[in-house]
Amino acid sequence: MRRDEVICQLRALAKLRRDLQRMEEALDTLNEDEREIIEKMFINPMPRAGDKLCEILCIELASVYRRRNKGLKKLGIYLSEMR
Numbered sequence: 001m002r003r004d005e006v007i008c009q010l011r012a013l014a015k016l017r018r019d020l021q022r023m024e025e026a027l028d029t030l031n032e033d034e035r036e037i038i039e040k041m042f043i044n045p046m047p048r049a050g051d052k053l054c055e056i057l058c059i060e061l062a063s064v065y066r067r068r069n070k071g072l073k074k075l076g077i078y079l080s081e082m083r
Contacts, residue, residue: 026078033057034071041068 001009027035036056040049053064 022079022082026075026082029074029078030071034067034074037064037068038071038075 027038030038037049037053040046040053046052050061050064053059054061057064059067
């Protein structure tokens with residue numbers, strides 16, 4: 001690999017680390033239930049996540065999706081403010 005390719009890869013790595021840090025900070029803005037829902041539906045997706053989250057959180061499926069949407073909105077607002 002050429003020197004300029006290595007430098008380009010290092011810059012890309014630095015950007016990914018910054019993006020990851022921003023996402024971790026954004027996830028920290030969520031409450032416990034919102035974070036669990038986002039993690040199980042998007043970060044580490046599990047089959048039938050909605051149904052399983054109903055059991056885990058003792059809430060109805062509609063509530064899971066409302067909390068998911070609220071969490072996604074919070075993440076979007078936080079990340080747009082960071083730009």
